[in-house]
Amino acid sequence: MINYTDILREHNLKATPQRLAITNELYTKGHVSIESLYELMVKKFNSISLATIYKNINLMQKNSFIQEVKIPQAKSVYELTKASHSHLACTKCLGVEDITIDLNVIIDTITKTSSFKIDSANLVVSGICKNCQRS
Amino acid sequence: MINYTDILREHNLKATPQRLAITNELYTKGHVSIESLYELMVKKFNSISLATIYKNINLMQKNSFIQEVKIPQAKSVYELTKASHSHLACTKCLGVEDITIDLNVIIDTITKTSSFKIDSANLVVSGICKNCQRS
DNA sequence: TATTAAATGATAAAAATTATCATTTGAATT
DNA sequence: AATTCAAATGATAATTTTTATCATTTAATA
CATH class of the missing domain: 1.10.10.10 (Winged helix-like DNA-binding domain superfamily/Winged helix DNA-binding domain)
Known part of the structure; x- marks a missing residue:
């Protein structure tokens, strides 16, 4: 604690x-x-x-x-608040988990292809978590 | 129209x-x-x-x-509703733009590294749009 | 321990969303 | 073109969510 x-x-x-x-x-x-x-x-x-x-x-x-x-x-x-990370959201139990994924490639791509000045990227991946896959 | x-x-x-x-x-x-x-x-x-x-x-x-x-x-x-895509959100004018990005690499990575069964991925990139960069 | 700005709790107020219901209307049928 | 009916609309009440107010309490500093 x-x-x-x-x-x-x-x-x-x-x-x-x-x-x-x-x-x-x-x-x-x-x-x-x-x-x-x-x-x-x-x-x-x-x-x-x-x-x-x-x-x-x-x-x-x-x-x-x-x-x-x-x-x-x-x-x-x-x-x-912690180091930049993404999220996994279970649509069944509504639980949310952290996941660390490198989004730099994507941010670089957007920087090149768009005229946005990027501050942050927010990724939420939805699906069924391990527990909810049984049941 | x-x-x-x-x-x-x-x-x-x-x-x-x-x-x-x-x-x-x-x-x-x-x-x-x-x-x-x-x-x-x-x-x-x-x-x-x-x-x-x-x-x-x-x-x-x-x-x-x-x-x-x-x-x-x-x-x-x-x-x-249209084909799967991501979004660019301007923090200044609050406008939102569509952007098509291939998230398959990321989804594949998550599929391998986590035990989630993925349904969808939702990406919102925040920053300053072209217009708001002047002014 | 005394002081004070800030936090809390109770509650009112405001904002956002949903429910209800009488009336209207879209669209299918005649 | 008129009839029928389930569904949509508008008005409004009710509910839910969030914020504001303010008297009282408390954390932090002196």
Whole structure:
């Protein structure tokens, strides 16, 4: 169990118990939607406000501490910011996994063939995860 | 100006004036958000209901006639369903362009390295479009 | 431990989306 | 061309999602 107190402060975020809990949930679960994050937090703080969840998610995003991952045909999930990577989304269990893929070839191609100045590339691959393939 | 009457019917959608207008807007604009679609439609039908927009967008999506494109840090846009392709999203003007890129190499790589059964790959590249690079 | 800016919780407000239902209409049939 | 009927529309209510407000509490610093 990582202690995120200092890491939060480095992002100009006070290390409140609520934030530490949110952070730990993102760390252990990897990817969490707003609603399931709220459900998880209610178990730990029986009176946490949904507004606190939203305010923290928004602020943490603004401070680049976490990131939203938009999944086709599903709700967004949030994850701790880490090195650039892509995502695998299971259409059955709705789980999301990280996957590291080199997109440089593609970015180079686009740089040459289009007149866009590229900042980032976002890849979400949808399918059926290992677990859901049985059943 | 393409006549979408038959194409709508092929998707089990009655060719109402509202639907033909929505379809034409998607065809000419390429990518449109719900709110701008509503604004455009109000100009043509001074009493179109926002519910009609939503109901049609949802139904057309279900019937694979159109598709939602989720853009990081921006509102979703909708487009007519066409051959598989990727998207370029301008972070300045919020415009979206289609781009055809071969993702097969990447899909093959993921197929080998992960245990996912892949259905589709969704790539959105964000940056600054040609127009917005000046100004 | 005192101070203060920021965070929290409760709740209202706003925005986005869906549901309901009476009326209208597209399209198939006569 | 008139009839029929399932489906679509528009108006609006209801629901869901997200943001704003503000009194109270708390983390961090002195």
